[in-house]
Amino acid sequence: MTRPPEPPEPLAPAGPSEPPEPSGPSGGPEPDPSAGPFLVPNTKAGRFWSVRRVPAALLAVAVLGGAGVLLYDIAAVRADQPAMRWRRVAAARLAEWRLEEPWVLAVAAAAAALGVCLIVLALTPGLRGLLPMRRDEPSVRAGLTREAAALVVRDRAMEVPGVRSVRVRMGRSKVSVRADSHFRELDDVRTDLDGALDEAIAGLGLAKRPSRSVRVTRPPVRKR
Amino acid sequence: MLPVVNRLLLGLAGVVLVCGGGAVLAAGTGLSLPSWWPWHGPRDVLLSAADRERWRDESWWWPAVIAGLAILVLLALWLLLAQLRRARPAEILVDSGDGEGARLRGRALEEALRSEAQSLEGVRGARVRLTGRRGRPGARVGLSLEPFASPGGTLGRLTSEAVAHARESVGARSLPVEVRLKAAKHQARRVS
Numbered sequence: 252m253t254r255p256p257e258p259p260e261p262l263a264p265a266g267p268s269e270p271p272e273p274s275g276p277s278g279g280p281e282p283d284p285s286a287g288p289f290l291v292p293n294t295k296a297g298r299f300w301s302v303r304r305v306p307a308a309l310l311a312v313a314v315l316g317g318a319g320v321l322l323y324d325i326a327a328v329r330a331d332q333p334a335m336r337w338r339r340v341a342a343a344r345l346a347e348w349r350l351e352e353p354w355v356l357a358v359a360a361a362a363a364a365l366g367v368c369l370i371v372l373a374l375t376p377g378l379r380g381l382l383p384m385r386r387d388e389p390s391v392r393a394g395l396t397r398e399a400a401a402l403v404v405r406d407r408a409m410e411v412p413g414v415r416s417v418r419v420r421m422g423r424s425k426v427s428v429r430a431d432s433h434f435r436e437l438d439d440v441r442t443d444l445d446g447a448l449d450e451a452i453a454g455l456g457l458a459k460r461p462s463r464s465v466r467v468t469r470p471p472v473r474k475r
Numbered sequence: 476m477l478p479v480v481n482r483l484l485l486g487l488a489g490v491v492l493v494c495g496g497g498a499v500l501a502a503g504t505g506l507s508l509p510s511w512w513p514w515h516g517p518r519d520v521l522l523s524a525a526d527r528e529r530w531r532d533e534s535w536w537w538p539a540v541i542a543g544l545a546i547l548v549l550l551a552l553w554l555l556l557a558q559l560r561r562a563r564p565a566e567i568l569v570d571s572g573d574g575e576g577a578r579l580r581g582r583a584l585e586e587a588l589r590s591e592a593q594s595l596e597g598v599r600g601a602r603v604r605l606t607g608r609r610g611r612p613g614a615r616v617g618l619s620l621e622p623f624a625s626p627g628g629t630l631g632r633l634t635s636e637a638v639a640h641a642r643e644s645v646g647a648r649s650l651p652v653e654v655r656l657k658a659a660k661h662q663a664r665r666v667s
Binding site for chain 2 (some may be wrong): 306307312325347348356367400405
């Protein structure tokens with residue numbers, strides 16, 4: 252895993268080693284081309300994908316409850332027991348309610364909206380609070396919570412002389428920092444802050460370096 | 476595996492809800508509908524007695540309904556239990572290199588990895604959980620960082636020390652590790 256994957260590959264077709272190339276797929280004297288496709292996605296730091304345990308559990312409970320009760324009642328009727336009252340009422344009501352009634356439409360709209368939510372849950376990665384970190388080692392995947400990243404940035408910004416208080420908003424691709432400065436020229440503070448933040452952002456070790464926006468303001472003078 | 480199944484079933488449920496709700500909405504608001512649409516217009520009822528009893532006298536109807544519901548119940552039960560269960564190998568097969576192999580208790584590896592991670596500079600607390608199978612184990616590590624620790628540097632130390640040692644002790648195979656770093660809330664340090 253630690254050997255350099257790239258250099259041997261461009262050399263192989265250019266060199267006089269014609270025979271190894273056809274024998275490559277049949278047996279393995281040249282492991283590099285086959286290892287390449289596996290190495291590349293491994294080192295790329297993608298998003299973390301949530302397992303969606305909670306939505307799946309809720310869905311399972313809903314389906315289990317509905318289908319379970321209906322199954323129980325149908326089986327009971329098959330065994331010559333009387334049907335539960337709700338099923339007779341439901342059958343009568345379903346044959347009565349017309350589609351144009353506003354609350355039938357409302358329920359249908361709500362069901363469709365819930366369905367859209369479920370589809371979104373199924374297709375999106377989730378875990379927006381976890382920023383993927385750089386993968387130096389292919390088998391180690393790491394993520395840093397946004398809160399932790401914001402704390403690191405805040406701590407570093409507070410070390411800049413002249414900064415009295417800092418508010419940091421850590422987005423997924425952008426850090427916005429608002430600092431109050433109570434002494435020194437604002438431009439000097441901003442320059443120092445820019446440098447300090449670049450250093451702090453690099454130290455986060457994130458896969459995708461977030462951009463930064465900095466605002467430095469002078470708080471209104473308070474008389475004591 | 477579980478994420479894929481969860482997302483497939485959530486998506487399927489979503490599609491069913493969207494189709495059902497959309498079909499009622501389209502019919503209820505009086506859009507012009509193709510002839511195969513389950514409802515024909517806003518004056519239609521949700522489920523007429525004739526529709527409900529259409530197949531009642533067929534011999535296959537009730538067994539089919541019961542079988543379908545039973546499958547649905549079993550599927551939902553399995554899905555629910557799968558969320559509650561977490562795969563955690565109790566022991567790990569270690570390739571000792573002499574063709575013999577050995578077994579390592581999963582808890583022992585978890586504890587070793589945890590205590591080493593916890594002793595690293597910049598780490599306040601660590602939680603380790605083995606994942607995967609006993610032939611190809613993996614680990615999930617949750618780190619809580621000390622105030623003022625560098626996340627990138629701490630991850631580098633974890634990788635080069637604790638994870639590397641754990642990998643050595645398991646054998647030459649790769650040990651996929653997922654790390655999540657969070658930080659304890661703390662007050663800012665004033666310099667001036």
